[in-house]
Amino acid sequence: MNAIILSAILGVIMMFSGIWVNNKATLRWIALAGLLVLLISNIAEMYGYRIWNVNVHNMLYFDRFGLLFNSVAIGSTFIFVALSGSDINRVGKYAAEYYTLIFFVLTGITIISVYTSLLMLFLGIEIMSIPLYILTGSDKRNLKSNEASLKYFLMGAFSTGLMLMGITLIYGATGSFSIEVLNNPAIAQGVSFLEITGMLFLLVSMAFKVSAAPFHFWTPDVYDGAPGVFTSFMATVVKAAAFIAFVKLFDARMSYSSAVVDWKMLLCILIIATLLIGNITAVFQQSVKRMLAYSSIAQAGFMLFAVFSMNEMAKEGIIFYAVSYSLATIGVFAVLLKMKDFTFEGYNGLAKSQPVLAFANTVFLLSLAGIPLTAGFFAKYFMLASVIQTGHYLWMVIVAVLFAAVSVYYYFRVIQAMYFKTGEGETENIHPGFKTGLIILTVIIILLGVAPNLIINFLYF
Amino acid sequence: MQLLNILLDASATSNASNYFPIGLQLFFAIGFVVTMMFVTHFLGPKRKTADKLENFASGIETHGDARQPMAIKYFLVAILFVLFDVEVIFFYPYAVNFRSLGWEGFGAVLMFVAFFLAGFIYIIKKGALTWED
């Protein structure tokens, strides 16, 4: 509860500080301070300290899983603002509003990680996505940004319509919006046609939100057209939050209603299609930004394994995947935003001109590819191990490993360009603080790659 | 007399005869419009001149198309109106239940209104409602 109310209040504070504070650098410091307060209050709630005692009427349930994810999301946002804050200020003249919208997105995220009522799921997803439509179109004079924001908006609103239809049909069948009722095996025995249709609608709309194939087609355009900083935010924190909502929604659902619809089979098709389309299309991209958009689809394929297997390991895994994927992608985007040219050629010779950036970028890309000693390795390991634990569709693990090998190709193209090709490697002016931030992020990723329990232990202690 | 009974019967349960008054009203409404249109068409004198086919704009000569781009301020005010208008919807359930919700419900509504006012003050400070530049 702390994080939900505080993030909304901090959003309002940010909104008004835009009226009274004219210096963009000051605004960034205010945002960073706000995020720090938010993070501390959320960690305090994990250990039982609540600022507000609100009766939520069983619509929210603050368990360790949701609160830990909140901390991860807020922490990732903090790192994101710390690294890319100067790029946020460069997007346009409304810097305070951008930070405001980021706080409002966080309000949505903190709701959908702890919801137990489908009403809260709907509200959280909407509170999360409406500010994102604005952020996507924040580069007002750029036609690409306009187009991306219109596409994102139309697709988002359409999938919201599908989700609402699903929720309504489930309500018609069960008479309740609570997911505890949904997940209760005693009620689920006699699942009706209405309820199955509703679940299918929900599955499709969540697949839209997490950009799983065949509902991914908006993702590359939106990620490419949006201002780079906000792509970084959308592809990391927001996407991970959508996955948490997905996992909570289908928590126990998938296992027993298999008599009518084979949910595992459906998810299996989704996962294989997502991995295939994401990885194969990423190979052929010329722009690094667009390549990262497709790679985020491919990573979504891996995260879908958590929805597929639905056991304790999957829950640990999805949190760890969220951390490692968010941190690495934020790092890669932070470096990308400093480049003058977003194509692969733009990275030529970066190791000569900016060795620190090149090294940090290498670590981030290795983590995304899932090479051992980086956090990405354990993230992928947890996902695949959770599938092996279920004992179904084991051939999917082999397919996933093969696609991970394909992903190594396009991540290494960047590394190859940085180290083994000659070029200028032109960048914007690099602040020493930015380099320090990158090094700290690199250390975190390697540390998590050696000791993943640093995050997972928070689930239990 | 029986018709009047149906119209006055408030406790009627759900059956087709319930919709009879509505059907009757629809029939009369449509019938009145159709009759009036035909009657005026046949009774009225007709003198067609070019001036009469012009749009009537209070005697001022018309010029140009009505569908011109409007100032963006109209749009802004309209959008803000839609937002603030619809938010009032939450007062309806509170108004129905405000006794049973007690002080806790009052606090919640107060918080809602506070966020609401914050938004309102923000748009005034930003100058979204100032009409002159």
Add this chain to the structure above:
Amino acid sequence: MPIQYYIGLAATLFCIGITGVLIRRNAIIIFMCIELMLNAVNLLLVAFSKMHYATAFIRNANTTAGSDAQLFVFFIMVVAAAEVSVGLAIIVMMYRNTHSVDVNYLNRLKN
């Protein structure tokens, strides 16, 4: 009236909305079709609310079953209004730059 009629009506409206989103090219009409989908959902929610109330009323005269669905409808309306304002703002921003709201021209990102 049986609930099937309401389900049929809502499903019809919803399908008209989906078809409109898929085949129309004007951004504003697509947007109106999305609103139609949301309103079909509202209608169905209210119908289900009354249905659940009627079944619970037989067992207990003081039941409040079904009131949550009507609250859900309020939330959908408010969120739809917020979406309308953001969506129309985006469409107007588009129009100022391209002087068109036809989604067929949205192909700058396909390289």
